[in-house]
Amino acid sequence: MADASHILVVEDDLSVVQGLVGGLQRAGFKTSLAMTGDEGLRRILHEAFDLVLLDLMLPDKSGFEILEAVQSRSSIPIVVLTAFSELPARLRSFESGAVDFVPKPFFMEELVARIRARLPLLDSRPRRELSIGDVMVDLDARIARRGDVDLELTAHEFNVLAYLMQRPGRALTRPQLAEAALPEGGDRLERTVDSHVSRIRKKLGPEAGARLKTVWGIGYRCEEEP
Amino acid sequence: MFSVAIATVALVAGLLLIRPALRDVATLQILGSTDIEACAASPASWGGRNGAASVYAYDPSGLSENPAAAPIEPTLLERAMRGEVARSEEGDRVTSVIKVSDSGPCAVIQGTGKRPNFALMRPFFSVLALSSALGMLLAGAGTFWFVVLPFRRRVEALSEHAGTVGTTEFARRERDSDALGHIANVLAASHTRILETRLALEQRNRALEDHLAGIAHDLRTPLASMQLALEVLANETDEPLREESRRALADAVYLGSLVENLHLGTRLRHDVGEDDVLFDLVELVARLEKRFVILGRHADIEVAASVPEQSIGVRCAPILAERAIANLIQNAIEHNAAPGHVAILLTVDEAGSRFELRVEDDGPGLPDEVVARLDHESFLVDLARQRGPGLGMLISAEVARRAGWSLRYEQLEPTGVRARLTGPVEAD
Numbered sequence: 001m002a003d004a005s006h007i008l009v010v011e012d013d014l015s016v017v018q019g020l021v022g023g024l025q026r027a028g029f030k031t032s033l034a035m036t037g038d039e040g041l042r043r044i045l046h047e048a049f050d051l052v053l054l055d056l057m058l059p060d061k062s063g064f065e066i067l068e069a070v071q072s073r074s075s076i077p078i079v080v081l082t083a084f085s086e087l088p089a090r091l092r093s094f095e096s097g098a099v100d101f102v103p104k105p106f107f108m109e110e111l112v113a114r115i116r117a118r119l120p121l122l123d124s125r126p127r128r129e130l131s132i133g134d135v136m137v138d139l140d141a142r143i144a145r146r147g148d149v150d151l152e153l154t155a156h157e158f159n160v161l162a163y164l165m166q167r168p169g170r171a172l173t174r175p176q177l178a179e180a181a182l183p184e185g186g187d188r189l190e191r192t193v194d195s196h197v198s199r200i201r202k203k204l205g206p207e208a209g210a211r212l213k214t215v216w217g218i219g220y221r222c223e224e225e226p
Numbered sequence: 227m228f229s230v231a232i233a234t235v236a237l238v239a240g241l242l243l244i245r246p247a248l249r250d251v252a253t254l255q256i257l258g259s260t261d262i263e264a265c266a267a268s269p270a271s272w273g274g275r276n277g278a279a280s281v282y283a284y285d286p287s288g289l290s291e292n293p294a295a296a297p298i299e300p301t302l303l304e305r306a307m308r309g310e311v312a313r314s315e316e317g318d319r320v321t322s323v324i325k326v327s328d329s330g331p332c333a334v335i336q337g338t339g340k341r342p343n344f345a346l347m348r349p350f351f352s353v354l355a356l357s358s359a360l361g362m363l364l365a366g367a368g369t370f371w372f373v374v375l376p377f378r379r380r381v382e383a384l385s386e387h388a389g390t391v392g393t394t395e396f397a398r399r400e401r402d403s404d405a406l407g408h409i410a411n412v413l414a415a416s417h418t419r420i421l422e423t424r425l426a427l428e429q430r431n432r433a434l435e436d437h438l439a440g441i442a443h444d445l446r447t448p449l450a451s452m453q454l455a456l457e458v459l460a461n462e463t464d465e466p467l468r469e470e471s472r473r474a475l476a477d478a479v480y481l482g483s484l485v486e487n488l489h490l491g492t493r494l495r496h497d498v499g500e501d502d503v504l505f506d507l508v509e510l511v512a513r514l515e516k517r518f519v520i521l522g523r524h525a526d527i528e529v530a531a532s533v534p535e536q537s538i539g540v541r542c543a544p545i546l547a548e549r550a551i552a553n554l555i556q557n558a559i560e561h562n563a564a565p566g567h568v569a570i571l572l573t574v575d576e577a578g579s580r581f582e583l584r585v586e587d588d589g590p591g592l593p594d595e596v597v598a599r600l601d602h603e604s605f606l607v608d609l610a611r612q613r614g615p616g617l618g619m620l621i622s623a624e625v626a627r628r629a630g631w632s633l634r635y636e637q638l639e640p641t642g643v644r645a646r647l648t649g650p651v652e653a654d
Contacts, residue, residue: 019454059323083446104450161382171530215530217569
């Protein structure tokens with residue numbers, strides 16, 4: 001979905017442009033480039049982009065001027081990319097309509113994650129049927145099955161698995177899992193969570209079970225779909 | 227000067243008051259003198275009486291040739307002849323007998339008179355003492371009121387004045403040309419010098435701050451380009467170039483942090499603070515996790531964070547807080563050994579009034595003395611000599627101190643270090 005998104009990069013520094021555009025293309029985005037403020041503003045107003053990456057310091061026009069000019073005339077999300085890191089620059093960017101502020105230097109991977117988080121979602125309804133490897137989990141029917149075979153998770157095991165799967169990529173502590181997925185007043189010890197996860201892994205099988213990662217110092221995490 | 231005048235006036239007043247008393251005393255003195263030669267020449271007519279006083283001459287047996295002479299007391303004569311000054315008192319009459327020669331009609335002289343009435347002199351002494359005391363009191367009061375008090379007021383004013391030297395409250399008031407006036411002039415000159423020096427220092431600090439901000443800004447763009455290129459190399463090249471690229475990427479990230487820490491350290495040292503605002507600590511930690519997961523992956527250190535579902539409002543300058551927490555995480559990664567782990571746990575207490583952020587690693591740990599020192603480091607003292615990795619820890623500690631948070635380090639068993647940042651949760 002996001003990989004086909006079209007991103008306009010408004011940046012004048014060639015060395016940054018090279019890494020940035022290359023990184024975006026490797027992440028699957030379609031990119032266009034504007035190396036002056038005037039060109040950037042014109043293209044934002046007259047072409048269709050899914051998102052704009054805007055440098056604040058441009059040779060002919062500041063990024064703030066572009067933000068202010070675009071603010072009431074376009075709904076394209078604009079992510080500011082700048083060597084300014086001070087609070088006033090951040091505040092002015094957000095006040096002028098930027099949806100995010102990424103200070104230089106940055107990791108491409110982080111920028112891509114931020115861009116994806118800002119791109120319009122096609123379907124924002126909560127997902128009620130989730131998959132983990134070759135296992136499908138139906139949150140409404142409270143069933144986990146591989147093909148047509150019900151894995152016969154207990155109520156507590158299902159709660160723990162559902163809680164992890166609804167927060168993919170997030171590390172969750174054992175107390176967090178216990179509090180959210182196990183009944184109040186029952187056995188909410190950390191080792192209880194460990195034994196539930198151990199049984200869930202066995203029932204899920206090697207492929208899906210491996211997606212439930214133990215996180216050192218914290219607890220567990222359900223890895224996102226690759 | 228005034229007090230001397232007061233004392234003189236008091237003394238003259240006292241003397242005027244005792245004059246009658248002095249006159250009375252004079253009348254009580256025994257009149258005449260004992261001219262022995264005149265007595266030897268005419269013993270029958272020597273001596274005489276004047277009022278209550280009389281004086282006559284006698285031979286050694288106590289007989290006088292002057293028929294008007296009163297008889298002499300034998301005991302007094304006997305004592306006088308022995309060489310004493312014989313004296314007797316009867317009522318207010320006093321009789322004194324003295325020997326002046328061993329023979330002849332003028333060998334012994336007897337004088338009689340009234341005893342001086344000291345009771346009459348008592349008022350004189352009382353008035354004298356009272357006048358003196360009054361004079362001294364008046365002199366003292368006058369001196370205190372007209373000399374000491376004004377002097378004290380000037381010294382107090384000067385002391386207050388000295389306390390405001392170099393501040394906006396300073397205002398020159400002392401105009402006299404005496405010693406205090408001279409001190410006031412010196413203070414005014416010092417005040418002017420301090421203001422000039424402060425202005426020059428502020429201008430220099432501003433220039434340095436602007437210069438440093440400019441350097442930091444100019445460095446960020448090439449660092450961004452370098453980091454992007456190294457990230458590609460670290461992800462896409464083959465061994466051993468990948469390993470080299472990862473090390474270079476870690477150095478680039480460290481360089482970026484160093485630029486930020488030096489910039490921030492200088493700003494903090496010159497007290498150029500950022501305004502505190504209310505922001506969500508959960509969002510900040512989640513954002514930092516995303517950044518450091520990538521850095522950790524390149525260093526083969528697994529970084530993971532656990533944050534609560536609800537937001538945690540804290541009050542601090544967001545840039546300072548971000549730098550402080552980023553330094554804790556970056557230190558945990560950089561001082562770890564691959565393959566290693568870094569766990570970031572953000573929690574709130576049951577009352578929802580305090581947050582706790584723990585950054586734990588399973589690296590080789592820090593020496594006990596370093597952990598102890600980190601708990602007691604003085605930012606301003608140590609910043610001057612810190613240039614390397616310790617700078618980040620100092621900045622974290624200083625930011626925590628300014629925000630009213632607590633930052634403590636502890637060793638973990640069997641290995642590793644835990645940094646524990648705690649502080650109050652602020653309501654919207």
